[in-house]
Amino acid sequence: MTGPAQSVLKAERLAKHFGGLVALEDLELEVRENEILGLIGPNGSGKTTFFNVVTGIYGADQGRVTFHGNDITNASAQAVYRAGIARTFQRSRLMLELSIFDNIMVGNHKRLNQALWFNLIGRGAFRRQFEESFEQARALVQTFDPPLADRMFEAVAGFPMIDRRRIEICRALISHPKLLLLDEPSAGMTHEETTELMDDILEVRNRFQDLTIIIIEHEMGVIERITSRCVVLNFGRKICEGSYKEVAEDRLVQEAYLGIG
Amino acid sequence: MEQPSPARATLLPGILGVAAATVYLILILSVESQTGIALLLAGGAVVILAAAKLGALESMRRSFLVSERRMDLVVVAALLLLTAFFYEDHFILLMVATVMTYMVAALGLTVQFGYAGVLNFAGAAFFGIGCYTAAVLTKNTALPHLLVLLAGGLMAALIGALLLLPVLRTRGHYSAVITIAFTLLFKTFLEVNDVLGGPQGLRVDGMRLFGWEFNSNIELGEDLELSFFVNYVLGALVLLAFAFAFVRRLERSWAGLNMDAVRLDETAAACFGYNVARWKITAFMIGNFLAGTAGALYAMMLGFIAPTNFTFGDSLILVSIVLLGGIGNPWGLAVATTIVIVLPEKLQIIQEYRFLLYATLVILILLFRPLGLLPRPLRSYFPGWQSR
Numbered sequence: 232m233t234g235p236a237q238s239v240l241k242a243e244r245l246a247k248h249f250g251g252l253v254a255l256e257d258l259e260l261e262v263r264e265n266e267i268l269g270l271i272g273p274n275g276s277g278k279t280t281f282f283n284v285v286t287g288i289y290g291a292d293q294g295r296v297t298f299h300g301n302d303i304t305n306a307s308a309q310a311v312y313r314a315g316i317a318r319t320f321q322r323s324r325l326m327l328e329l330s331i332f333d334n335i336m337v338g339n340h341k342r343l344n345q346a347l348w349f350n351l352i353g354r355g356a357f358r359r360q361f362e363e364s365f366e367q368a369r370a371l372v373q374t375f376d377p378p379l380a381d382r383m384f385e386a387v388a389g390f391p392m393i394d395r396r397r398i399e400i401c402r403a404l405i406s407h408p409k410l411l412l413l414d415e416p417s418a419g420m421t422h423e424e425t426t427e428l429m430d431d432i433l434e435v436r437n438r439f440q441d442l443t444i445i446i447i448e449h450e451m452g453v454i455e456r457i458t459s460r461c462v463v464l465n466f467g468r469k470i471c472e473g474s475y476k477e478v479a480e481d482r483l484v485q486e487a488y489l490g491i492g
Numbered sequence: 493m494e495q496p497s498p499a500r501a502t503l504l505p506g507i508l509g510v511a512a513a514t515v516y517l518i519l520i521l522s523v524e525s526q527t528g529i530a531l532l533l534a535g536g537a538v539v540i541l542a543a544a545k546l547g548a549l550e551s552m553r554r555s556f557l558v559s560e561r562r563m564d565l566v567v568v569a570a571l572l573l574l575t576a577f578f579y580e581d582h583f584i585l586l587m588v589a590t591v592m593t594y595m596v597a598a599l600g601l602t603v604q605f606g607y608a609g610v611l612n613f614a615g616a617a618f619f620g621i622g623c624y625t626a627a628v629l630t631k632n633t634a635l636p637h638l639l640v641l642l643a644g645g646l647m648a649a650l651i652g653a654l655l656l657l658p659v660l661r662t663r664g665h666y667s668a669v670i671t672i673a674f675t676l677l678f679k680t681f682l683e684v685n686d687v688l689g690g691p692q693g694l695r696v697d698g699m700r701l702f703g704w705e706f707n708s709n710i711e712l713g714e715d716l717e718l719s720f721f722v723n724y725v726l727g728a729l730v731l732l733a734f735a736f737a738f739v740r741r742l743e744r745s746w747a748g749l750n751m752d753a754v755r756l757d758e759t760a761a762a763c764f765g766y767n768v769a770r771w772k773i774t775a776f777m778i779g780n781f782l783a784g785t786a787g788a789l790y791a792m793m794l795g796f797i798a799p800t801n802f803t804f805g806d807s808l809i810l811v812s813i814v815l816l817g818g819i820g821n822p823w824g825l826a827v828a829t830t831i832v833i834v835l836p837e838k839l840q841i842i843q844e845y846r847f848l849l850y851a852t853l854v855i856l857i858l859l860f861r862p863l864g865l866l867p868r869p870l871r872s873y874f875p876g877w878q879s880r
Binding site: 288307311317318320324329333340369384386402406 | 738741742745746747749750752753756757759760761762763764765766767774870871872873874879
């Protein structure tokens with residue numbers, strides 16, 4: 232690849248208020264192709280709200296979001312997913328009573344034939360699509376954790392947190408999104424598990440060449456290790472941007488976030 | 493390949509289980525004395541608990557999972573035997589056919605509530621729409637009765653569509669309240685509507701399929717005459733088989749997965765491109781269609797319908813069947829429908845208190861077995877399928 236990397240997602244003067252509470256204000260943010268952008272900031276600084284506005288769960292009060300140059304401000308969650316943005320959730324939103332395979336197929340929605348006649352009558356074609364999807368899902372799970380790939384038809388509820396995170400990331404990746412939003416993937420995991428999961432994410436990064444990732448994280452070790460660039464939010468505004476090193480040394484960031492005065 | 497295939501080995505417990513259940517059902521249905529029934533019920537409970545302890549229930553469950561096609565046939569054969577056993581008993585055959593038609597309606601509710609999570613407290617109303625459609629069409633038109641069944645279902649789905657807007661705009665309990673209002677409205681509407689017979693109700697013609705009169709006894713040879721209800725049992729069995737196969741296939745498709753996803757987490761589903769409303773609508777329409785079809789057959793069988801058959805209480809019976817059986821599991825519905833319909837008929841002491849019985853049963857189930865008598869197994873799209 233030559234020339235300056237293209238912008239994938241761009242937020243301009245983005246604002247979101249909940250009553251008197253300012254969740255996002257005048258946010259300028261750009262993510263370039265193929266990078267892993269770390270989105271950090273203290274609790275309540277608007278990181279998850281940003282994800283929710285981008286993915287169409289909340290409408291924006293002001294400003295614009297563009298994805299590959301197309302305006303997706305206030306687009307529905309469905310449209311955002313179809314455009315190629317997939318996400319995970321801070322508090323795991325897997326469907327616990329469904330199997331691993333079912334959960335991953337939820338993420339595959341746009342690539343499956345949803346016509347009723349296709350599903351109910353003439354099961355030959357359905358069977359082919361099912362088998363094809365199964366192989367894809369299994370191959371994807373295999374890159375994360377080979378033993379997990381042999382248990383595709385077991386209920387998610389029976390798996391530990393780290394496996395659930397992996398399944399959730401697989402659910403987001405199965406549809407080949409161009410942009411992956413990871414909302415605090417290390418939440419609720421031990422230090423070792425977090426390290427393992429980060430290896431997985433880097434592995435994903437190597438396999439999907441055209442994938443761009445934004446990751447919200449509190450673990451600074453994670454941020455330092457996997458991100459190429461960081462944006463720091465505080466009270467819904469961007470207060471700093473740069474490599475982890477630059478950001479960590481910034482005085483404003485230290486005041487707001489690291490609590491060093 | 494000398495040794496028996498594993499599928500055959502697992503078939504045996506299932507066959508034994510179905511055989512035992514059939515014999516038990518025949519006993520319950522034929523015994524008249526109230527103490528006899530009470531003893532049978534107690535004995536049945538003990539046997540089931542013992543079987544569960546010994547793991548027999550588990551191996552039966554495996555039979556149904558592993559060799560599904562064959563178990564389907566075994567169950568159909570058992571039902572035919574049961575029908576043959578009571579070949580001249582009008583009352584019992586009517587009860588058997590009633591269980592089957594109710595089960596079709598309960599399958600409809602399962603699609604709505606068990607899969608898509610749309611709680612419908614108007615099951616009896618949609619069943620009733622099917623009944624009244626059949627009454628009007630058989631009286632006033634020469635429409636073939638197979639199409640009358642279809643019309644009953646379509647009418648129920650169509651009128652159900654009127655409820656869609658309020659049902660979709662609300663969530664959880666609120667949409668349940670809307671369906672409750674609809675049941676009450678429906679009964680009142682029937683009572684004041686003279687065209688539909690008012691409180692006295694309507695007579696309905698018996699079923700006639702390709703010249704086959706359902707309402708005349710079947711004469712086989714000189715001195716063997718089958719009750720005309722055998723016709724209805726067979727008709728209901730065919731309808732039930734279709735409904736059962738349909739619902740099961742629905743569950744084993746992306747459509748079934750979509751309904752589950754919409755029920756379990758609307759927000760997550762929307763983030764993966766789901767049109768949440770579409771799947772709720774699909775489930776609601778399919779469910780009402782099944783209830784309406786069942787109603788149309790039921791009306792032709794009964795020959796007479798009145799508004800009192802379609803009260804809120806009857807809707808509650810359908811909901812309790814779904815809760816009792818195992819939300820989303822068609823086999824569970826079979827067990828639950830049988831219990832809910834047959835028990836009050838046989839234990840006359842209960843008749844008066846049957847709603848109390850249902851309430852108690854549902855509370856006990858929710859407390860001790862929240863997934864129902866036969867919990868729904870995980871989805872397997874093609875049973876027995878192995879990845880290469």
